[in-house]
Amino acid sequence: TIMIDEPVRAGNWRPENYTGQFIGPVALADALRESINSIAVQLTLNLSPEEVVSTAYRMGIASDLETFPSIALGASEVNLLELTNAYIPFETGGALYDRYAITEIRAEDGTVLYTRETLEPDLVIDPAIAGQMTDMLYQVVEGGTGAVANLGRREAAGKTGTTQDWRDAWFVGFTTDYLTGVWVGNDDDSPMDQVVGGGLPALIWRDYMAAVHEGLPLTELTRSGEIVRVDTVDENSELRNFLYRTASQFEQSSRRISRRRR
Numbered sequence: 001t002i003m004i005d006e007p008v009r010a011g012n013w014r015p016e017n018y019t020g021q022f023i024g025p026v027a028l029a030d031a032l033r034e035s036i037n038s039i040a041v042q043l044t045l046n047l048s049p050e051e052v053v054s055t056a057y058r059m060g061i062a063s064d065l066e067t068f069p070s071i072a073l074g075a076s077e078v079n080l081l082e083l084t085n086a087y088i089p090f091e092t093g094g095a096l097y098d099r100y101a102i103t104e105i106r107a108e109d110g111t112v113l114y115t116r117e118t119l120e121p122d123l124v125i126d127p128a129i130a131g132q133m134t135d136m137l138y139q140v141v142e143g144g145t146g147a148v149a150n151l152g153r154r155e156a157a158g159k160t161g162t163t164q165d166w167r168d169a170w171f172v173g174f175t176t177d178y179l180t181g182v183w184v185g186n187d188d189d190s191p192m193d194q195v196v197g198g199g200l201p202a203l204i205w206r207d208y209m210a211a212v213h214e215g216l217p218l219t220e221l222t223r224s225g226e227i228v229r230v231d232t233v234d235e236n237s238e239l240r241n242f243l244y245r246t247a248s249q250f251e252q253s254s255r256r257i258s259r260r261r262r
Contacts, residue, residue: 001027001028002025002026002027002028003025003026003028003031003039003042003043004024004025004026004042005017005022005023005024005025005026005031005036005038005039006022006024006038007022007038008038008041008042008045010041010045010069010070011069013069013070015037015038015041015070015072015073016037016038017036017037017038018035018037018162018196022038023036026039028043029135029136029139032136032137032139032140032144032159033136033139033140033143033144033145034144034145035144035145035160037072037073040072040073041069041072041073043072044069044071044072045069045072048067049066049067049068049069049071049072050067052071052072053065053066053067053071056086058096058124058125059086059089059096059124059125060082060085060086060088060089060096060099060124061078061082061083061085061086062082063076063077063078063079063082064076065078074161074163080170080181080183081099081181083170083172083181084172084179084180084181085099087158087172087173087174087179087181088179089124089125089130090130090133090134090137090157090174091134091174091176091179092121092130093127093130093131093222094123094124094125094126094127094129094130095121095122095123095124096121096122096123096124097121098119098121100116102114102116103115103116104116128224130222131222131223131224132223132224134157134221134222134223134224135157135223135224137157137158137159137173138155138156138157138221138223140157140158140159140160141156141157141158141173145160145197145198146158146159146160146171146173146197146198146202147198147202148198148199148202148203148206149171149173149198149202149203149205149206149209150206151175151206151209151210151213153218154175154213154218155175155176155218155219155220155221156173156174156175156209156221157173157174157221157223158171158172158173158174158202158205159171159172159173159197160196160197160198160201160202161197162195162196162197162198165191166191166192166193166194166195166196167185167186167189167190167191167192168183168184168185169183169184169185169192169195169196169197169199169200169201170182170183170184170197170201171197171198171201171202171204171205173205173209175209175213175219175221176219176220176221176222177212177213177216177219178209178212178213180205180208180209182201182202182204182205182208183201184200184201184204
């Protein structure tokens with residue numbers, strides 16, 4: 001799906017891209033790979049912040065989330081465990097597993113005092129959608145904002161994140177064997193020295209994941225590059241017509257430039 005990377009406004013809020021620039025027509029996969037804020041905001045406005053929050057809860061987020069347009073860029077706080085947990089359905093083909101730390105407790109004499117009950121996971125997203133999301137997150141690591149996290153021959157997928165004023169930076173990513181989240185910030189919430197998610201957090205993630213995967217066989221992620229068309233705006237809406245009209249004009253201009261070059 002093509003959308004337009006351009007200035008967007010929600011009330012008095014005017015979000016900007018990290019680069020401070022806008023590039024025009026862009027595919028959603030490319031927008032995710034390059035962390036283009038304006039596209040995320042437009043999608044949220046089209047779908048509604050309520051839909052975004054509902055999806056986040058379904059994916060495992062437990063903290064209270066505000067249904068503001070700025071939820072598109074993570075304006076509500078969650079902890080690292082929640083954020084990492086929400087990536088599980090991408091790794092498992094749509095299934096969400098409970099997170100836990102203790103599997104069993106034994107007394108000194110070996111008596112089992114507690115055994116964690118094994119629960120069936122909930123299917124929270126369609127496996128085909130999970131495969132498409134994994135493919136897009138794979139592109140982030142292959143050549144997007146998460147390129148520093150690349151593990152070479154071992155396939156990995158993930159996403160960078162950076163809050164305004166450089167207060168938080170993180171990288172969450174997974175292979176077929178492990179899912180890991182890394183957060184970097186100051187304890188007193190003071191700004192860092194321009195640390196971004198694709199920098200130090202991605203580097204820590206890469207070094208850690210390289211160590212824990214040592215000796216493990218290379219296995220491919222379950223991902224799908226199949227394009228499924230999903231209309232995020234009403235069939236006859238003015239925005240939809242504008243998007244497709246602009247995309248068509250962009251394609252025609254590209255053809256004219258190509259002919260002139262030949």
